[in-house]
Every structure is written in C-alpha cells, then in structure tokens.
Amino acid sequence: MSEKTNKRPPMGGKRGPMGGGGPGHNVPVTGAKAKDFKGSMSRLLKYIGNYKGAVITVFIFAIASTIFTIIGPKLMGNATTVLFEGVMGQISGSGTGIDFTQIGQILITLLVLYGISALFSYIQGFIMTGVSMKVTYRLRKDISEKMNTLPLSYFDKNSHGDVLSRVTNDVDTINQTLNQSLSQIITSVTMVIGVVIMMLTISALMTVVVVCIIPIALLLIFQVVKRSQKFFKQQQEYLGTVNGHVEEMYGGHNVISAYNGEAESIEVFNKENGKLYNAAWKANFMSGMMQPIMGFIGNLGYVAVCVLGGYLAANGTITVGNIQSFVQYVRNFTMPLSQLANISNILQQTAAAAERVFEFLNEEEESPDTANPVKLEKVEGNVEFEDVHFGYTPEKIIINDFSAKVNPGQKIAIVGPTGAGKTTMIKLLMRFYDLNGGRILIDGHDAMDFTRADLRRHFGMVLQDTWLYNDTIMENIRYGRMDATDEEVIAAAKAAYADHFIKALPHGYEMVLNEDASNISQGQKQLLTIARAILADPDMLILDEATSSVDTRTEALIQKAMDKLMEGRTSFVIAHRLSTIKDADLILVMKDGDIVEQGTHDELLKQNGFYADLYNSQFAAPAIAAS
Incomplete structure (x- = not known):
C-alpha cells in the first residue's frame, strides 16, 4: 500500500497503518483546574476576531433589541396609571372615566416595539449562528491539519478517544457557547445597564435599594464559580477518557468476547464513568445553585420594592403605574444577573474545552522538513x-x-x-x-x-x-x-x-x-x-x-x-x-x-x-x- 502524506481517506476512516506500538499508550487523564483561563479565552477571542464586522453587527442588533424591550415596562406602567386614574376618577365622580384611546395608543406602541425587538433578536441570532459555525469550522480544520503534523509518538501516548473528544465534544462546547452565550452576555449587560437607567427615572431611592443587592449576589456567585471551575475541567477530561475506552472496546469487541473480557471491560467503564459522573454531578450541582441564589436575591428585591414603593405611593411621590413598572424592572434586573451567573459557569466549561483544544494545537509537531529538499523523480533503491x-x-x-x-x-x-x-x-x-x-x-x-x-x-x-x-x-x-x-x-x-x-x-x-x-x-x-x-x-x-x-x-x-x-x-x-x-x-x-x-x-x-x-x-x- 502506498502511504503518501498528501493523501487522506474520507472522514470516518480508521487510523492509518503503523500507528501504535510505542510506550505509554493510553495515559490516564486526571482532573485539574483550568491552567490558563484568560489565555484560553483570549486565544478563542482571536478566532472570533476574524469576523469583527459580523460580531459588531450582532452587538448593535442585540443592544437595539434589548433597548426596545427595556422601554416596554415603562409604557405598561403608563397604561396602568391611565387605567388606575380613570377608575379612581369614576369612583370619586371627578373624572371623565378611562381613556381607552390613550391606552390603545400605548398598547400599539408596545406591539411595534416588541415586534422590532423580536426582529432584531432574530437577525443577531442568525448572524451569530453563522459566526459560531465558522469559528468551529476553523477550529476543526486547524485540528485536522495539526493531526497530520504530529509525530507518531503523540498517538502512542494518547488514546484515540481522547483526541476524538477534543475534535467533537470540546469543539461542540465552544460552538454552543458562541452560538447562545455570547449574544446573551451582550443582551444581559445591556439589560442591566438599561434597567438601572429606567429605574432611576422612576425613583432614585428605590434604585439604590435594589442595586445594593448586587454585591451580595456577586459574592455568592464568585464563591460558586470558584468551586465549580475545576469540576468543569474534570468533566471534559473524563469525558475524553470514557470516549477513548468505548472506542477501543468497540474496535476490539471480537477479541473481548473471545477472551471473556466483557466483565473486566464493564468494570473499567464503570470506574471511568463513575469519575465522569462525580465530576459532572458536582459541576452541574454548582451550576444549578445559581438559579436558587438569584431567585432569593430577586425576592429580596421584590420585598424591598413593595415596602418602599407602597410608602412612596402613599405619600404621593410616585404613581401606582410607576410601582408596577418598577416591579417589572426588578424582575428584568435580576433575570440578566441570573443569566450572567449561569453564563459564568458556562464560560468555565468553555474555557476548559478551549484549553484542551489549544493544548492539542500547541503540541510539538514533527521536526520541519529541510528548506532545500532533495527531489528525485526515480529512486534506484540504493x-x-x-x-x-x-x-x-x-x-x-x-x-x-x-x-x-x-x-x-x-x-x-x-x-x-x-x-x-x-x-x-x-x-x-x-x-x-x-x-x-x-x-x-x-x-x-x-x-x-x-x-x-x-x-x-x-x-x-x-x-x-x-x-x-x-x-x-x-x-x-x-x-x-x-x-x-x-x-x-x-x-x-x-x-x-x-x-x-x-x-x-x-x-x-x-x-x-x-x-x-x-x-x-x-x-x-x-x-x-x-x-x-x-x-x-x-x-x-x-x-x-x-x-x-x-x-x-x-x-x-x-x-x-x-x-x-x-x-x-x-x-x-x-x-x-x-x-x-x-x-x-x-x-x-x-x-x-x-x-x-x-x-x-x-x-x-x-x-x-x-x-x-x-x-x-x-x-x-x-x-x-x-x-
């Protein structure tokens, strides 16, 4: 069989000949904290930077979509105020009743704003999907090219399943983060800033009370993130180990059956799967704590707004519609904070996946070919x-x-x-x-x-x-x-x-x-x-x-x-x-x-x-x- 480096089989082909036999095959992987979070994320951002125009467009549409959404509660509050004042006027006999024309105009304006917001959200999602797919395409392409430049000794020391896990699972993790979380970061940050501004236009005092809750939330979030980071790294690594074992056992199924090795194979799988289970359970448990924490923080905000808002309304400082708007803004304030908290966990997992991908891309390659190579059309065979x-x-x-x-x-x-x-x-x-x-x-x-x-x-x-x-x-x-x-x-x-x-x-x-x-x-x-x-x-x-x-x-x-x-x-x-x-x-x-x-x-x-x-x-x- 003529083995030529410029010829490659279609994807899905088995590994080439003479690919094993060296020492150190299937070195076990141990979980560890991500060694270079900033470095891995910075390198990933360089990949994204190749599509600056598209990313900037996503930023613009995401911000615009969020702004239109933020205006909604204030208009709903105005509609509530018109409705409340109309009802109270009818009760007291001093008013002209509910102004349904004004309420209708407000509702039509809301419909237009939310429609534009949805359209902008669709556009930014469509563009971001294209960017994420292009980035993951380039990552897989770079991995494929890198694979062909690695010395045979690398494949002697690393299982096939671990390498495949970097190409599939780790790159998929990056893809999902880029496709879903990046634009969510933009909208969440914009939402937090915009909501704070809108709340200030209603009541500076209530805004200060709500914003004071943020340090409590951040303190709790950072504690969770600090403890969860290493488990996400372990989850990715143990997943590679399990994939490697499954791939090898499937490839040698006939031999395993012939030597009655099923029980031992299952025992090894259960052991590695147990490690993956423990790491994944801890990672997901930590990630799951974000929602209850942010729910608790959000409830504190609701309580503060209801008590303080009722007091201010009784004094005639703000209207009932403003209180209703503010309650919505409190919800819109804690929701993006919760999303950012969840994204921080996702970013830990993404950093772990990116680190494994870039570790592979950083592997030492075969020594370069000579700059002035000998070229012989025909070899005599001496x-x-x-x-x-x-x-x-x-x-x-x-x-x-x-x-x-x-x-x-x-x-x-x-x-x-x-x-x-x-x-x-x-x-x-x-x-x-x-x-x-x-x-x-x-x-x-x-x-x-x-x-x-x-x-x-x-x-x-x-x-x-x-x-x-x-x-x-x-x-x-x-x-x-x-x-x-x-x-x-x-x-x-x-x-x-x-x-x-x-x-x-x-x-x-x-x-x-x-x-x-x-x-x-x-x-x-x-x-x-x-x-x-x-x-x-x-x-x-x-x-x-x-x-x-x-x-x-x-x-x-x-x-x-x-x-x-x-x-x-x-x-x-x-x-x-x-x-x-x-x-x-x-x-x-x-x-x-x-x-x-x-x-x-x-x-x-x-x-x-x-x-x-x-x-x-x-x-x-x-x-x-x-x-």
Whole structure:
C-alpha cells in the first residue's frame, strides 16, 4: 500500500497503518483546574476576531433589541396609571372615566416595539449562528491539519478517544457557547445597564435599594464559580477518557468476547464513568445553585420594592403605574444577573474545552522538513544504514549501531524474535520517527534531506495489520494511486488474485466496507492491500508478513504476484515464517536492536548461529507435535 502524506481517506476512516506500538499508550487523564483561563479565552477571542464586522453587527442588533424591550415596562406602567386614574376618577365622580384611546395608543406602541425587538433578536441570532459555525469550522480544520503534523509518538501516548473528544465534544462546547452565550452576555449587560437607567427615572431611592443587592449576589456567585471551575475541567477530561475506552472496546469487541473480557471491560467503564459522573454531578450541582441564589436575591428585591414603593405611593411621590413598572424592572434586573451567573459557569466549561483544544494545537509537531529538499523523480533503491541509533525515549535506546548496505533491486529480509526491532527499523526508514544518531541514505542522499512526503512517495507498503476505510472496495484499492482509472484498479486486483472474490461479493467493486471492514475476511483484506500496493507501482517495497492472513493456496498465488511486483525493486520483507524468505538476496538477523548476523539463507545456515536456531526451531515444533 502506498502511504503518501498528501493523501487522506474520507472522514470516518480508521487510523492509518503503523500507528501504535510505542510506550505509554493510553495515559490516564486526571482532573485539574483550568491552567490558563484568560489565555484560553483570549486565544478563542482571536478566532472570533476574524469576523469583527459580523460580531459588531450582532452587538448593535442585540443592544437595539434589548433597548426596545427595556422601554416596554415603562409604557405598561403608563397604561396602568391611565387605567388606575380613570377608575379612581369614576369612583370619586371627578373624572371623565378611562381613556381607552390613550391606552390603545400605548398598547400599539408596545406591539411595534416588541415586534422590532423580536426582529432584531432574530437577525443577531442568525448572524451569530453563522459566526459560531465558522469559528468551529476553523477550529476543526486547524485540528485536522495539526493531526497530520504530529509525530507518531503523540498517538502512542494518547488514546484515540481522547483526541476524538477534543475534535467533537470540546469543539461542540465552544460552538454552543458562541452560538447562545455570547449574544446573551451582550443582551444581559445591556439589560442591566438599561434597567438601572429606567429605574432611576422612576425613583432614585428605590434604585439604590435594589442595586445594593448586587454585591451580595456577586459574592455568592464568585464563591460558586470558584468551586465549580475545576469540576468543569474534570468533566471534559473524563469525558475524553470514557470516549477513548468505548472506542477501543468497540474496535476490539471480537477479541473481548473471545477472551471473556466483557466483565473486566464493564468494570473499567464503570470506574471511568463513575469519575465522569462525580465530576459532572458536582459541576452541574454548582451550576444549578445559581438559579436558587438569584431567585432569593430577586425576592429580596421584590420585598424591598413593595415596602418602599407602597410608602412612596402613599405619600404621593410616585404613581401606582410607576410601582408596577418598577416591579417589572426588578424582575428584568435580576433575570440578566441570573443569566450572567449561569453564563459564568458556562464560560468555565468553555474555557476548559478551549484549553484542551489549544493544548492539542500547541503540541510539538514533527521536526520541519529541510528548506532545500532533495527531489528525485526515480529512486534506484540504493539504501544504506550507517550506525543507526534510536529509542522511543532518549534515555532508552533500543536500536544500537545498526549498519547495513542494500543494493538496488535486492530483496532484503529482516528476521528476528519478537521485540528485536524489525518493525521499528521500517518506521525509521519511512521517517515515522527521527533517528537519535547515525544516518539512513537513499541513493546516497540522507533521508533527512527529503521531505517526508517525497520520501514516502517512493515506498509502497503491505502490512500484516491491514488498514481499510469506510468506502467502496474500488476506492480502497484506488487509495494506492488516486488518479488511477477503474480499469487500472481492476487490473491491480487481478494481479493480486483479488478479482475473483470481489466479483462474488454483493455489488462487487462497489461494495462498501464498514468502518472496521468486518464484512470481509482477514485474508480478503490482505488481498486488497496487496492490490493497492500493485496499483501504486512504487520504487521500493516494504512487506510486513504480507501473506500471514491467507490460506496456503492463496499464499502461493500471492507470493508469485509479489515476486513479480518485487522484480527490479528494492524490497524490505519482515518475515516470521523463515521458509518464505529463502530466496532473499540478503537476510538481516536482528536481536535486541542489533544486527547479529547477515547473509543469504544458505550462508546463515552454514554459520550454525542464531539464524540457524530460529530456522530449525520452526520445524522442531511441528515434528514434536506430530510425534
């Protein structure tokens, strides 16, 4: 399979090949207080700042909508005063009755104001939705691009579910905040300021009494926010952990069932889900305290207004309609305060989500490609390893003094026990990791002098761990060369002896593989990846036990196809069954990260060393079993 960095499968495809195996996989996440609230929110505001015009328009319409709403209670108070004075005039016999014309004019004015307010609110909501979607689109785009620049070591240390949680849950949290809370902040602040002004026009004394309640509210709110912030951070992190566990357990469902691991899987899930439950419960409990607190504060305001307003009305200082307006304003005053209190909690959750997103975007990327890269249209296949040193961590070197020279067109077999470093050498050849020391030369040029994309363009890979994604069989094979015609794809499938079984499947080449390609057999998966490599027609080949998942008859057919494919190409074959690499031009025998022997099959057997022991052990076990 030709793995090229400029080609990506559609969204929903599984993770690419050779993506794991390093140390530290699935490091557990621990909850902590958001490390940089201001920094995360400031960076998020920079994303929003790219749409200044739209945001300013939202501000204007939100403020205008709120102002029209604020005027309403004062007009309602005027209508109440006209009604009250008319009734009292009729009772006393000194008035002309209720002036329904004036009341009608007031009500029509109210209807127009509330209509305009609703229209402005709709417009600002429509614009803000567009801004929030554009911001989240950019965030996901940046995350996607970042994902393609991260070193393989990052994915060795972090679970897939945690990464997916940052792309989905965390970005969705930001989206909801931008879509709902940002404009609400504007309207709430405008409402508070506007209501205070309107209350001052009615009674400065009652306004002072109501405003004095704010410090009490703020003190209580800040105490709640202070305690809830860390729980929102924990909630986002534990959600990523739970997602990671679910994704891994779903992917390995067959293995779990085969080893009766359901109980253990459920136990782990319950443990992580319990952590998420506790963090989410505490976060939401704290958030839920806002409404009762603000309700209590609001009731204090109502009591103060009723007592003081009644006293002032009795003295003739204010009218009954003004008291009614003021009561409405008290409600309109405490409601935005309650909203702001709730938004403060939402902002804590948003800051935690933004922090996780920006932590991902701040991750150290692969070392940059050289400024003046080597570009070769055709690689002859001369490969040389010079004193290669490598370790997944600098303090633990696992490849020591690896040196070997490969001539163009040779078939090189790399053999050795599990953990000897065979696959690691292939990862280094492809620059999935950079060396700690030494050099790898391709046609005399240091591999570091190529861009990663150009270097990998010259290799085709067929791995034991097949990688197919959620698309048709035709497109999965075409992934080897995206501009290939249907006829070329079919020809490659025939060369890999895959055409026969493909035509027997429902819809043939147009059959869609599911996410884990479980609707075809493991052997059929392997045939498709081999067809993909044949289609790619690369300069050099990497084969990692490419025929291990097929039956003996199919293996013989594939071996012929692979022999033909390897003609004239430098090929690196990782082999466990040593009988399959007898014809190799050079066999590198690895043990503990070093080449302990090298030569042809016959030469190594004559040495009667480590390779001979490996080779003979593969035939001793069947002989013992037969006896």
